[in-house]
């Protein structure tokens with residue numbers, strides 16, 4: 001499921017640039033995935049150099065990495081708010097590296113690592129949500145499967161509901177375990193392929209209102225800034241200012 005055509009250097013540039021924007025004293029949402037990991041490592045370096053931050057992890061993996069690099073941690077319900085979240089994406093729709101189209105709105109597809117439920121919770125709670133990506137993630141429309149985390153007992157009824165909307169749900173299987181991927185929350189993931197997603201907002205609402213769905217991977221208009229690491233720098237798309 002997890003694929004990215006981007007290079008590690010591109011991801012590192014994006015992650016480091018976003019981490020460089022974190023102010024002293026901030027509560028920081030720590031995203032999941034290989035690109036967000038670069039931001040967490042950079043935050044660790046900055047903590048070593050004296051930066052005072054508290055990280056709110058979005059997954060077992062981001063918690064482990066933050067512990068390893070020395071970023072102090074707190075749970076979401078133990079902080080007064082989240083100042084900034086830094087997170088990756090499997091696809092960033094509506095932002096183009098050549099600025100062919102405006103970036104007044106954006107849709108992210110997340111959940112390639114099955115972390116999207118906690119990611120959405122933390123990213124949406126943040127005053128500023130910085131996405132970190134490489135150019136391979138940019139797309140004109142949603143063209144990757146949409147991950148849907150479901151209660152285990154709901155997998156067949158949610159799969160039926162997805163089919164009713166023209167989607168093709170597939171239970172995510174584990175790589176090195178027989179059976180399905182089980183999320184950090186003890187749930188299952190349906191990867192839902194749609195031929196065309198003409199109205200991502202409508203699909204997001206439909207999925208959110210389907211009983212048994214814990215969370216889906218469509219993040220509509222949540223991102224404030226997208227940092228796209230390139231071969232020689234970082235393209236920064238400030239969506240918040242373009243929306244206002």
Ligand SMILES: O=C[C@H](O)[C@H](O)[C@H](O)COP(=O)(O)O
Pocket residue numbers: 003004031032033034035036087088089090109110111112113114115116119
């Ligand atoms: O569940 C995982 C997350 O949504 C990740 O942020 C997303 O899959 C992107 O990961 P990566 O930066 O490794 O491509």
